[in-house]
Amino acid sequence: MLWATRISNIRLYQYHRPLLFTAPHNFRTKLNLSSLSQPQRYCYLDEDCDDFLPWLEQKAGAKISSVLSIGKSAFGRSLFASKSIQSGDCILKVPYSVQITPDNLLPEIKSLLGDEVGNIAKLAIVILCEQKIGRKSEWAPYISRLPQPGEMHNMIFWSQDELEMIRQSSVYHETINQKSQTENDFLAIKHALRHDPEILGDITYEGFMHACSLVGSRAWGSTKGLSLIPFADFLNHDGVTEAIVLSDEDKQDSEVIADRDYGPGEQVLIRYGKFPNATLMLDFGFSLPYNIHDQVQVHFNLPHHDLLREMKIDLLQRHCTPPIKDVNGFKSSLESFTIKEVASAKGRGLPQSLRAFARVLSCTTPEELSDLAKEAAQNDGRLARRPLSNRNKEIRAHEKLLLLITQLIEEYNATIKSLVPVNSTPMCERLAVRRQMARDLLSGELRILKSASMWLKSYCTTLTTTAYHCEDIDKPTVHSDLSTDTTQVQRSFPSINTRRENLGLPLSFSLSVRNKSRVLSLRFLQVKMPRYDDRYGGSRLYVGRLSSRTRSRDLDDIFSRYGRFLGFCLTWRVRDVDMKRDFAFVEFSDPRDAEDAIYNLNNRDVDGSRIIVEFAKGGPRGPGGSREYLGRGPPPGSGRCFNCGIDGHWARDCKAGDWKNKCYRCGERGHIERNCKNSPKKLRRGRSYSRSPSPRRGRSRSRSYSRDRSYSRSPLKRERSLEQVERRSRSPHDSRSPKRHRGSPPPSKGRKRSPTPDERSPRKRGSPSPRDGRQANGSDYSGSPRGKSKSPIDDADGESPRGRSYRSPAEENGRSRSPSPIHRDNRSPIDDDDNHGSPRGRRSPIYRR
Numbered sequence: 013m014l015w016a017t018r019i020s021n022i023r024l025y026q027y028h029r030p031l032l033f034t035a036p037h038n039f040r041t042k043l044n045l046s047s048l049s050q051p052q053r054y055c056y057l058d059e060d061c062d063d064f065l066p067w068l069e070q071k072a073g074a075k076i077s078s079v080l081s082i083g084k085s086a087f088g089r090s091l092f093a094s095k096s097i098q099s100g101d102c103i104l105k106v107p108y109s110v111q112i113t114p115d116n117l118l119p120e121i122k123s124l125l126g127d128e129v130g131n132i133a134k135l136a137i138v139i140l141c142e143q144k145i146g147r148k149s150e151w152a153p154y155i156s157r158l159p160q161p162g163e164m165h166n167m168i169f170w171s172q173d174e175l176e177m178i179r180q181s182s183v184y185h186e187t188i189n190q191k192s193q194t195e196n197d198f199l200a201i202k203h204a205l206r207h208d209p210e211i212l213g214d215i216t217y218e219g220f221m222h223a224c225s226l227v228g229s230r231a232w233g234s235t236k237g238l239s240l241i242p243f244a245d246f247l248n249h250d251g252v253t254e255a256i257v258l259s260d261e262d263k264q265d266s267e268v269i270a271d272r273d274y275g276p277g278e279q280v281l282i283r284y285g286k287f288p289n290a291t292l293m294l295d296f297g298f299s300l301p302y303n304i305h306d307q308v309q310v311h312f313n314l315p316h317h318d319l320l321r322e323m324k325i326d327l328l329q330r331h332c333t334p335p336i337k338d339v340n341g342f343k344s345s346l347e348s349f350t351i352k353e354v355a356s357a358k359g360r361g362l363p364q365s366l367r368a369f370a371r372v373l374s375c376t377t378p379e380e381l382s383d384l385a386k387e388a389a390q391n392d393g394r395l396a397r398r399p400l401s402n403r404n405k406e407i408r409a410h411e412k413l414l415l416l417i418t419q420l421i422e423e424y425n426a427t428i429k430s431l432v433p434v435n436s437t438p439m440c441e442r443l444a445v446r447r448q449m450a451r452d453l454l455s456g457e458l459r460i461l462k463s464a465s466m467w468l469k470s471y472c473t474t475l476t477t478t479a480y481h482c483e484d485i486d487k488p489t490v491h492s493d494l495s496t497d498t499t500q501v502q503r504s505f506p507s508i509n510t511r512r513e514n515l516g517l518p519l520s521f522s523l524s525v526r527n528k529s530r531v532l533s534l535r536f537l538q539v540k541m542p543r544y545d546d547r548y549g550g551s552r553l554y555v556g557r558l559s560s561r562t563r564s565r566d567l568d569d570i571f572s573r574y575g576r577f578l579g580f581c582l583t584w585r586v587r588d589v590d591m592k593r594d595f596a597f598v599e600f601s602d603p604r605d606a607e608d609a610i611y612n613l614n615n616r617d618v619d620g621s622r623i624i625v626e627f628a629k630g631g632p633r634g635p636g637g638s639r640e641y642l643g644r645g646p647p648p649g650s651g652r653c654f655n656c657g658i659d660g661h662w663a664r665d666c667k668a669g670d671w672k673n674k675c676y677r678c679g680e681r682g683h684i685e686r687n688c689k690n691s692p693k694k695l696r697r698g699r700s701y702s703r704s705p706s707p708r709r710g711r712s713r714s715r716s717y718s719r720d721r722s723y724s725r726s727p728l729k730r731e732r733s734l735e736q737v738e739r740r741s742r743s744p745h746d747s748r749s750p751k752r753h754r755g756s757p758p759p760s761k762g763r764k765r766s767p768t769p770d771e772r773s774p775r776k777r778g779s780p781s782p783r784d785g786r787q788a789n790g791s792d793y794s795g796s797p798r799g800k801s802k803s804p805i806d807d808a809d810g811e812s813p814r815g816r817s818y819r820s821p822a823e824e825n826g827r828s829r830s831p832s833p834i835h836r837d838n839r840s841p842i843d844d845d846d847n848h849g850s851p852r853g854r855r856s857p858i859y860r861r
């Protein structure tokens with residue numbers, strides 16, 4: 013049984029609101045499986061846990077929550093509102109003193125474990141030790157409430173037969189890797205403790221795997237390391253809620269601020285991260301029926317029989333992101349591209365790297381390859397940023413991609429069809445749940461593929477039917493017809509020979525999710541590439557539109573989230589943060605991390621300002637760098653004038669009046685920012701500041717407070733993810749008692765996440781402010797012609813899918829998406845970039861070496 017509950021210990025929460033009937037017992041067997049992951053808003057009280065909060069509060073010597081009770085829902089143990097909660101309320105505070113960290117490890121064990129044993133394994137060992145002590149453990153009331161293996165569906169628990177259901181997805185291989193790495197960790201620990209075998213007793217691999225999975229699905233990462241946060245870790249996730257767990261270093265506690273109102277009896281939820289189903293399944297053991305963060309990774313080889321294969325590989329390696337090793341240290345010989353959903357009507361299209369690959373793939377002579385290299389050199393060093401000047405070749409390249417994706421769609425369709433929901437008797441309930449998870453996963457990936465196919469069809473159709481100037485290709489018309497098969501493709505595009513071998517396509521390719529392997533890096537065509545950032549190899553980012561409250565330390569904190577995990581230890585790759593006034597340069601060790609950061613942070617709210625993150629167009633000038641891009645002024649549309657607050661020019665070029673001797677903080681003359689005693693001026697920017705805060709958000713934020721406070725990262729899960737960003741960007745919140753929070757504003761993210769109905773409308777959120785040149789030119793949601801004031805290259809560079817950030821939650825959830833049958837996208841002639849390529853759902857750091 014999935015949610016092992018003792019019905020006798022469950023009582024309905026008696027409130028005036030009618031409670032949704034949920035039957036914890038055999039719940040999954042009695043409901044339509046497709047609804048399994050639907051948020052269950054109402055819960056049963058869990059009498060088993062009546063004494064839990066009093067125990068924890070006594071241990072903490074402090075009130076932890078007066079508005080939450082422990083109950084059961086379809087998601088297992090849950091927290092729900094015991095009284096009305098309003099957005100902005102602090103709903104719980106768990107002091108650090110009652111959190112479990114690797115520091116709780118017995119000293120005699122700690123001293124035996126070497127560096128090769130990371131925090132996750134250490135925390136798992138803490139759990140195992142407490143389990144061994146049993147009822148005498150000081151943590152017994154908590155440890156005994158943790159889910160048992162039989163209640164967990166993390167993919168590491170899946171049998172080989174079960175895993176076969178998702179073989180098409182890269183999470184299959186990730187799970188295999190995770191299993192073998194957990195085994196290795198287990199052996200390493202056993203080895204380290206071999207002289208004192210009684211310490212852990214007869215610890216089994218299964219026990220260790222269970223403990224690791226518990227840590228992976230419920231520990232938070234924070235500045236003080238990994239923490240299990242009792243009580244807070246009873247909060248479930250629905251893919252929509254924005255509230256997160258915050259850490260207050262001053263007060264030494266972790267808190268959650270409600271991002272919306274809750275009525276008594278409603279389940280209170282938080283966000284774990286913007287994880288695709290693959291991550292949710294691997295690390296948390298559940299999936300969402302519709303996950304807006306899903307993505308697909310397509311791998312394929314250059315065909316071995318292609319005589320130009322080596323040259324093509326060289327070319328790709330030279331002009332794309334350097335190769336990465338996979339989690340096991342293998343260098344992949346496959347090309348790998350992450351595709352996210354291409355917004356049906358306004359999407360930015362497919363990743364530039366994938367399209368570049370297709371163009372390289374379709375080259376038939378060395379001269380063509382050489383031309384591509386030269387073109388890259390003339391642009392920003394990246395390959396095939398523009399459509400090929402030869403229309404037919406451009407069509408051919410994209411038709412190849414279309415065919416590839418069409419074939420994948422067929423394969424996915426077939427697999428999903430075979431995954432019919434099983435008639436779930438208690439005997440096969442586990443299989444039923446996992447089958448449904450597999451369906452959720454594959455359906456999400458299929459959805460992404462279909463959107464890519466739709467986009468490709470439109471692109472090819474547009475090329476076929478319109479006058480062609482490679483400098484002037486609008487976004488393609490997008491058809492609403494999602495059905496795709498190879499026959500159709502052939503009918504529409506007769507030039508395609510759908511036999512793969514005739515296409516020069518690999519005879520076999522695989523599709524997977526999340527691995528971010530790229531191309532091999534060999535040397536080819538020694539053309540000097542004036543890459544936009546030669547010296548930094550694509551690892552230096554410009555960060556613009558910073559709030560006056562944001563400091564270098566904050567940026568370091570936020571951007572460090574994009575360093576990658578190396579083994580059990582975190583090895584952040586931010587090399588340097590070069591802070592200017594309202595912008596900064598952040599340098600990564602690895603361009604892939606820089607890419608990730610762009611993808612995840614561009615247009616994010618940091619301290620109330622939607623920051624711009626994009627590749628720096630040049631290195632620093634002199635010591636400490638320069639505040640501008642090689643003297644070209646702010647990056648088009650991205651800089652903000654300190655004087656007038658409008659984007660697109662520097663203060664010194666501002667026509668709105670004198671900018672000198674003016675404080676950038678408060679806007680007054682006569683002193684400079686450093687000496688300013690006033691509160692930050694209200695910058696006159698349209699979009700970011702145009703939202704009218706609700707009355708309850710009126711309280712001004714304490715500057716020092718917000719600075720010292722950091723979002724705790726969520727579990728490893730969260731450590732790896734960009735999600736961390738939000739956690740890390742400081743909370744503007746005062747974390748006083750829950751009562752005092754009433755009427756106070758939710759954290760900055762929360763603010764943005766609890767938009768007024770108006771703000772939620774796609775138009776308002778998505779449409780550019782007339783004053784925001786960048787948005788007008790670069791946004792996915794711009795209806796205006798491309799590149800009004802920006803160079804096409806800039807268009808391509810700044811391609812983080814900022815449009816996504818502005819989508820309404822409903823739209824993001826796909827509920828309001830209705831692709832118009834014919835839509836002109838006004839696409840820039842420059843391809844979309846590889847925002848898609850960011851591995852949002854990277855493999856669990858727990859298991860990453």
Ligand SMILES: C[S@@+](CC[C@H](N)C(=O)[O-])C[C@H]1O[C@@H](n2cnc3c(N)ncnc32)[C@H](O)[C@@H]1O
Nearest residue numbers: 087088089229230245246247248249250296298
């Ligand atoms: C941080 S714990 C939350 C408390 C947990 N329900 C419990 O029983 O202790 C995370 C786990 O809750 C469960 N969970 C959270 N959100 C869920 C959802 N939307 N659907 C199904 N299970 C969910 C998953 O088992 C996940 O690994």
